[in-house]
Amino acid sequence: MYAARSAKNIVHLTLPESQPDDRSKFVKYARSAADLAAWRREGVLQPEAAPAVYRYTQTFSVPRMPEKFTRTSMIALIKTEPYSKGVVLPHEQTFPKHKEDRMRVLEATRAHLECIFGLYEDPSGGVLDSLKAANAESRHECLSDDGVHQVLEPISDPATVAAILQQFEDKRIWIADGHHRYETAVSFREKLGEQPGIVAEDFMMMALSSMSDPGLALLPTHRIVKKLDLSADELHQRFTAHFDVSEAPNATLLDDIEAIAAAGGKAFGVALPGGNGLILKVRDLDALANEVGGEGSVDLRRLDVSILHSVIFEKMLGLTGIDFFDYTRDPDEAISAVENGAGGSFLMNPPSVEEMRVVALKGEKMPQKSTYYFPKILSGLVVWSLADFD
Numbered sequence: 001m002y003a004a005r006s007a008k009n010i011v012h013l014t015l016p017e018s019q020p021d022d023r024s025k026f027v028k029y030a031r032s033a034a035d036l037a038a039w040r041r042e043g044v045l046q047p048e049a050a051p052a053v054y055r056y057t058q059t060f061s062v063p064r065m066p067e068k069f070t071r072t073s074m075i076a077l078i079k080t081e082p083y084s085k086g087v088v089l090p091h092e093q094t095f096p097k098h099k100e101d102r103m104r105v106l107e108a109t110r111a112h113l114e115c116i117f118g119l120y121e122d123p124s125g126g127v128l129d130s131l132k133a134a135n136a137e138s139r140h141e142c143l144s145d146d147g148v149h150q151v152l153e154p155i156s157d158p159a160t161v162a163a164i165l166q167q168f169e170d171k172r173i174w175i176a177d178g179h180h181r182y183e184t185a186v187s188f189r190e191k192l193g194e195q196p197g198i199v200a201e202d203f204m205m206m207a208l209s210s211m212s213d214p215g216l217a218l219l220p221t222h223r224i225v226k227k228l229d230l231s232a233d234e235l236h237q238r239f240t241a242h243f244d245v246s247e248a249p250n251a252t253l254l255d256d257i258e259a260i261a262a263a264g265g266k267a268f269g270v271a272l273p274g275g276n277g278l279i280l281k282v283r284d285l286d287a288l289a290n291e292v293g294g295e296g297s298v299d300l301r302r303l304d305v306s307i308l309h310s311v312i313f314e315k316m317l318g319l320t321g322i323d324f325f326d327y328t329r330d331p332d333e334a335i336s337a338v339e340n341g342a343g344g345s346f347l348m349n350p351p352s353v354e355e356m357r358v359v360a361l362k363g364e365k366m367p368q369k370s371t372y373y374f375p376k377i378l379s380g381l382v383v384w385s386l387a388d389f390d
Contacts, residue, residue: 331347
């Protein structure tokens with residue numbers, strides 16, 4: 001869709017497509033590199049006159065909430081470090097096949113074409129306040145297709161930049177979105193081996209947000225189970241071992257489980273064909289966490305997503321692997337799926353930022369797509385070429 005809108009859309013670089021006359025599957029990556037070089041020659045992409053960080057604000061509405069939110073990030077280079085050093089922390093497992101494609105693009109273009117999203121601890125809000133107060137040289141804004149007001153402002157005054165960056169000297173970074181690209185950048189650097197000094201491959205771009213930012217929104221990712229060979233009554237009977245089970249219309253399930261979470265409980269919604277589903281309210285969280293099993297910490301085992309995959313899917317329904325379900329961030333899509341052939345959809349509450357922080361600090365990882373930070377970072381705002389490093 002985006003590629004068809006413009007020959008200069010960033011997806012031509014980040015997601016190059018194969019052409020019928022390509023001699024190999026790798027030609028598309030060379031095309032991405034050639035397009036990047038051409039865009040620079042033509043002035044489509046222009047270097048900043050001076051080194052800068054960028055204040056990046058996104059003003060948006062959260063689905064199902066009436067108020068507007070604004071999230072403020074700083075786009076800057078960070079030094080890539082292996083997770084083992086404890087400086088940059090992951091929180092989700094990754095898919096190896098996705099990293100291969102990212103590596104091919106990075107090797108061909110020798111550029112970081114889009115930002116990943118990271119979080120830092122800022123209990124007092126001091127870093128966020130400094131970023132908001134900084135004077136910017138210019139302002140660039142747009143309204144993206146998802147209704148988000150995007151504003152990018154370069155900050156290049158050396159003293160101002162130094163004062164902001166100094167506050168990051170002792171901070172760890174939690175990866176919120178972009179694990180595949182971060183791990184790709186680390187592998188890309190490791191291929192060089194030992195070097196006598198700092199090299200361009202040591203760095204990548206990241207948009208950094210404070211964990212204390214009131215605009216930090218974390219939404220759930222629901223699961224659509226393609227096939228269930230059990231009736232609603234049979235499911236009800238199985239779930240009663242660990243849950244207080246009640247029936248409710250599919251359309252109200254998300255409201256119901258959100259209300260339970262707001263009251264301090266934990267619950268799942270199961271949308272089923274026919275218009276009515278089930279609410280699974282956890283009866284004894286400690287007992288359920290023990291059922292998760294494995295060597296993970298109590299914090300990891302108590303997560304909704306751990307309970308869903310290890311207890312509900314594997315132990316109660318006998319469903320294993322990742323091929324039996326699809327992901328969706330849209331609850332309406334999850335509900336409509338069961339009226340169009342899916343066996344059932346499991347609606348979830350999101351984990352909290354604190355849960356993500358604690359699990360990552362323990363060196364553990366949640367299952368894939370446990371978190372969804374909304375909105376996404378807009379691709380193409382800033383590009384960093386390794387060739388420009390000095």
